[in-house]
Amino acid sequence: MIDVKNLVKVFTAKKGVLGHDAIEAVSHMSFSIPGGGALSLIGESGSGKTTVGRILAGLEVPTSGDIWIQRVNVMTLPPAERRTFLRQVQLIQQDPYQALNPARTIEQSLEDPLKVIARERGKNGAWIQSRVHEVLLRVGMDPGSVLNKYPHMLSGGQRQRIVIARALTVEPKVLVADEAVSMIDVSLRLGVLKLLKDLRQEFGISLFFITHDVASARYVGEDGQLFVIYKGQVVESGPTDEIISQPHHPYTQALLSAVPVLKGLEDPGPDRFIPLRGNDQEQVPDTACIYEPRCPFAQAKCQKERPVLQGAGHAYACHFPVVRRVVATMK
Amino acid sequence: MALEFEARDFHPRGMQIRDLHVIYQTNQGEIPAVNGVSMAIAPGKITGIIGESGSGKSTLAMALMNAVPKPGRIVKGSVVVDGAGDMLTIDKKIRQKVRGRDIGFVFQASQNSLNPLIRVGKQVLDLGRSHNIKDLRALLRRAKELLERMGMDAERILLSYQHELSGGMRQRVGIMLALVLEAQVVILDEPTTALDMISQASVLEIVRQIHQERHLTTILISHDMGVVADLADNVVVMYGGELAEAGSTEEILAHPLHPYTQGLIRAIPRISGPLDQAIALSGSPPDVAALKVPGCLFASRCPKRLPKCENSRPIYEAIGSDRYVACFRGTEHD
Structure with missing residues (x-):
């Protein structure tokens, strides 16, 4: 589970000799997502929703606020420890093509994070192989036909499944999906949304779903929370189905x-x-x-x-x- | 502001496309990107062409202007535009004039189709000069009217470079450039793909309003059934370079006949109604090898396939007035 209190992110832009121009990208945001739960952040381009996702994934440091994951306050951890700890939060971004190394096969891309874990846990190569197969099957891909392929040989929907499979290799507690289906053909989107929804239930993963499309948010998290943000501020929040109906x-x-x-x-x-x-x-x-x-x-x-x-x-x-x-x- | 347009002859123009074939020459041989497409684009209507990535819909759009980029090549067919002739055979000089003057085109990802080095206003003037427009002042006035019509600060936009505009604004500038020479046929290729929901809805609303005001014939190309269903009067479904189904939007949405169309409609997540109504479309669009099979291109993904679907390809044919389908199950409903 994840608990966020009073998150603030201010970006300062250099404004010549006159000083700095401060932009509040995220303004005092608080929320919590239980294990297996979902929270959707909805807003248009420039609303600050991506910044929140990047903070949760540890790619951006908040100006102030606390983030608790599995009852540990991430902000109080020393940087090196924080990095290992934040492995539990996996980010799935909009463009699966950029997220995968075009020169490496799907097998190589999936093995990389597993090698780190195998070393930590004293596992062998056979364990890595079985995990690769396991995560691929879990995202609905046939290992035999994709392991030796390169990213460009797959469709957008398949590539995003591979990115999700790679996220699963580290057994995350939180998935941050930032516009994860907006570059995929509408015909194939639902399959990826269904996968995200199923992973919540199956592994108790908390899903932080960033989107501009209410219908996708409803599909993955009808039973969860919806936060509507505009220029960094929450303008409406509550149970997803209630906000859509009222x-x-x-x-x-x-x-x-x-x-x-x-x-x-x-x-x-x-x-x-x-x-x-x-x-x-x-x-x-x-x-x-x-x-x-x-x-x-x-x-x-x-x-x-x-x-x-x-x-x-x-x-x-x-x-x-x-x-x-x-x-x-x-x- | 409407005065200037009232003097014009508002006669919506249609388009007849016959047996159009476009191939791409690649290392793996010739790929039929558009394979024997025939259809009539109804004058004064919005026709939506829907298909997945690689279905050939963008190639078809370029072929309508006879502007297929290399290594693509139109090998056969005709594209007759009312009042302008066959785009595939008319003189090159005339064809270039027809583009822009008679047919406006809004490219996929308009953000990349503006010249980044010159201001929007200058692009309008360049466009005018290349079409021998005498009265450039009137042209700029029309550009301003169009931009204001789309809810923008026209003076500011005309003085802007493309990087100073947001995605939604660029898309509107693209629409302005397509319409400023008063084209009566407008082709929009994925006009809203890179936009967020609200920008998408406003661009669609603008297209709808201008289409009506100017009695245009509009062709909308998209992978999003929702966008097409919201805006278009008629829908054409494309799959693997061929047509799968066509009809009025209401008919197609309420009574889709092709299992592919049925799958596309079911795969749209909705904000009302039961959640489990949405079902993902399985499989992937056909690749190069799959295009060469003798059977139906959709057979491998089809939940309703018959044994013969693997061996012979169904013919795209009329099954009612303005209703077409290419499926052996033909008129059978769910």
Whole structure:
């Protein structure tokens, strides 16, 4: 399990002689995922969701905050120990092609992490071989036909399965999947999502699922939590199925409205709205709601006072929360 | 702002594609990327062409403009655009004018199709000059109108370089460039692939609105059944360089006949309805060797295959008005 308290990440950009420009990429985020549980972080490009994933995987150091994994506070560990400890957190990124060495066969790629473990545990080559077969079978790949292949010989979906297999070699407790299916053809995505979902149950792995697609988040973690983030801030959070059926924040509603409607099978939600403007880079004053410039329902108060995240269980940061029926329904 | 366009002849143009064959010459021999595709693109409608990676859908799109990149080659067929002639046989000079003036094209990953070294405004002017447009001021005015129409700060965009624009903005600039010469046929190749959900939805909405306002004929190419089902009036399903099924979007979604189409629709995760309705499509798209089998290209992945599917390939044929399928099970429903 994983427990995160008050996570903050501030990036400072050098701004010539005048000093530094600070950007808060992650703002006071707290959450926990039980073993076998799932938490989805949803937001658009530039919302800071990738930064959270990189912090959990140990690739980025937070400005402040605590991360507890299996009841150990990762932030208090000495760097060398932290690196070994964070092996329990495996990151699966968007582009499986970049994640695999193109000059090494699938077998070689899978053996590398296993050799380290075999040395630690005093295991032999036969053990490595059996583990390679085991993880490949687990991700639905036939060892005989892929072991000697190179990454370019596989489809996007197969490559992502290999990346997941490699993550499994170290027996992780937490999987961080960052847009793990967005570069895979839609036809093959569901297979990879199903795999992630099954791994939660089978190995008690906590899944931290980063996406911009609500439907994928629902598929892997309907029974888990959903955090909607905008410019580094959580604007709505709670049980996934509840947020989808009762979205309170206009940004959550915009994300749900953006899911394509299957003409012929579904009717669009009566309140569906599609914003025509893209995401603006403009800065919002600290005294205003961060979503105000894009919110079609903003009122005067939204420019004067920043709403805070409120509510037990299902929380949202909005002065005028109204449930809107934006989700399509089956005919 | 609409005045300028009202004077024009709004007559949607259709396209007739007959027996189109495109091959790629590779070390492993000739690969049939597009293998005998025939279809009519209905004037004034949005036609969605759906297929997985390697299905030949992007090659087909390039072939419609007679612009297949090497080592690809169009070996046979015709692509007749109403009012412009057969793209495959007309004079090269005329063809270059037709591209842009009559047919607009929005490339896959528009972020890579803008010139990184010159400002967007200059690209509009270059485009105008290459098509002998006399009134460049009017052209810039149209570019501005289009950009504003898409919810952007037009002055700023025209003065920007591509690296100063986000993915969604570049995609809109790509759409502007495709439409600024007032093309009446627009081909969009994966217009939303690199975008997040909200940018995707707004780009699709813009395409929908401009399509209606300007009475365009729009061809949308995508691997995402959701995107096609949301936007298109008609759907064409492509598999292994051939057509598997076609019909109106409502018909295809509600009553898909080809097991591949059925699989594609089932594989879309939804935000409503029971979760277990979504079922993954098994297997992978056919590789080079698999394209040469005598049987149905989908047979190895098909849950409903018959013994004869392994030995002979079903013919793509009409089974109703504007309804086509290539499957031995033909009109059988689930």
